[in-house]
Amino acid sequence: DTGVSQNPRHKITKRGQNVTFRCDPISEHNRLYWYRQTLGQGPEFLTYFQNEAQLEKSRLLSDRFSAERPKGSFSTLEIQRTEQGDSAMYLCASSPDRGGGEKLFFGSGTQLSVL
Amino acid sequence: AQKVTQAQTEISVVEKEDVTLDCVYETRDTTYYLFWYKQPPSGELVFLIRRNSFDEQNEISGRYSWNFQKSTSSFNFTITASQVVDSAVYFCALSEPNYGGSQGNLIFGKGTKLSVKP
Numbered sequence: 001d002t003g004v005s006q007n008p009r010h011k012i013t014k015r016g017q018n019v020t021f022r023c024d025p026i027s028e029h030n031r032l033y034w035y036r037q038t039l040g041q042g043p044e045f046l047t048y049f050q051n052e053a054q055l056e057k058s059r060l061l062s063d064r065f066s067a068e069r070p071k072g073s074f075s076t077l078e079i080q081r082t083e084q085g086d087s088a089m090y091l092c093a094s095s096p097d098r099g100g101g102e103k104l105f106f107g108s109g110t111q112l113s114v115l
Numbered sequence: 116a117q118k119v120t121q122a123q124t125e126i127s128v129v130e131k132e133d134v135t136l137d138c139v140y141e142t143r144d145t146t147y148y149l150f151w152y153k154q155p156p157s158g159e160l161v162f163l164i165r166r167n168s169f170d171e172q173n174e175i176s177g178r179y180s181w182n183f184q185k186s187t188s189s190f191n192f193t194i195t196a197s198q199v200v201d202s203a204v205y206f207c208a209l210s211e212p213n214y215g216g217s218q219g220n221l222i223f224g225k226g227t228k229l230s231v232k233p
Contacts, residue, residue, distance in 0.1 A: 033219050042119075042206050042223025043160070056220065089158065095219050101148030101167055101210055102219040106160040 002026070004107035006092050012113045013082055020078045021110045025094030032075050033104060034067055035091040043091055049075060082114045117142045119209050121224035128197055129232050136192045136227045138207030144168075148210040149183065149190045150221065155203045163205075166190065197231045204228045 005024040013019050025032050030051050035043035046065070048056045051072035060066070064082075069075040079086055089111050093104040118141040128134045140149065151163040164174060166183050174181045178195045194201055208221040 031219055040225065042208070042225050043221070044223070045211070045220045048220060059220075091160070093160075093219070101150075101165050103162050103165055104160075104219055104221070105162070106152075108157060108159040111158075 006107035010111045018080045023075045023092030029094035031095045033093040037089040084114045087114045117222045119224035123227045125228045127230045133195050138190045140209045150208040152206045153203045202231045
C-alpha cells in the first residue's frame with residue numbers, strides 16, 4: 001500500500017492562470033474524491049469518481065473547475081482563470097468500493113497560492 | 116441540512132492528561148455514518164474511526180475512545196494519557212446521503228487543534 005500521491009505539493013500561480021493538479025490513488029481503489037480545505041476549516045467535498053465515471057460534480061465551485069479520471073486510474077483537477085479566492089489546499093482521497101460509510105485514504109494535498 | 120459542529124477550536128493540555136474532543140451533528144437521515152480523522156502537520160488526514168447510526172456502542176482502541184449518543188446527536192472522542200504525538204487537528208465528519216451510490220461525500224466540522232505539551 002503506497003498511499004495516495006498528489007503532485008505538486010505546492011503551486012504558486014498568478015491570478016488568471018490555469019493550474020492542474022494530479023492525484024494517484026491507491027491502485028486497487030475504485031473511488032476517488034476531491035476535497036478543498038481552506039485555512040481553519042474542514043475539508044469541503046468537490047467531486048467524486050467511480051472508476052472513470054464522474055458521478056457527482058454539482059459541488060464543483062464554479063465552471064472554472066473541472067476534473068477527469070481517464071481510464072479510471074489517476075485523476076486531474078484543473079482550475080481555469082484562477083482567482084485569489086481559489087487559494088486553498090486541494091485534497092484527493094480514494095477508497096475501495098465496499099459500500100456504506102467509506103473509509104477514505106487521503107493524500108497530503110496540493111497547496112495552491114494565487115497571487 | 117447536514118451539519119457538524121466542533122465547538123472547541125483549540126485545546127492545550129500537558130502530556131498524560133486526558134482530553135475530550137466534542138462533536139455535535141445534525142442530519143435528517145436515519146442511516147448515516149460518523150467519522151473522526153486526524154490531520155497532523157504533514158497535512159494528510161488519517162482515518163481514526165467510523166460508526167454507523169445503528170450502532171451506539173462505545174468503542175475503545177488503545178488510548179482512544181469514542182462515545183456516540185444519538186439522543187444528543189453527539190460523537191465525542193477521548194484521548195487518555197495524551198502524548199506529544201497526539202498533537203494534531205482532529206476532524207469529526209458526517210456522511211451525506213448517497214450520491215451515485217457513494218457515502219464518501221463527507222461533511223466535516225471545522226476541526227479542533229490539540230496541542231499536547233511535554
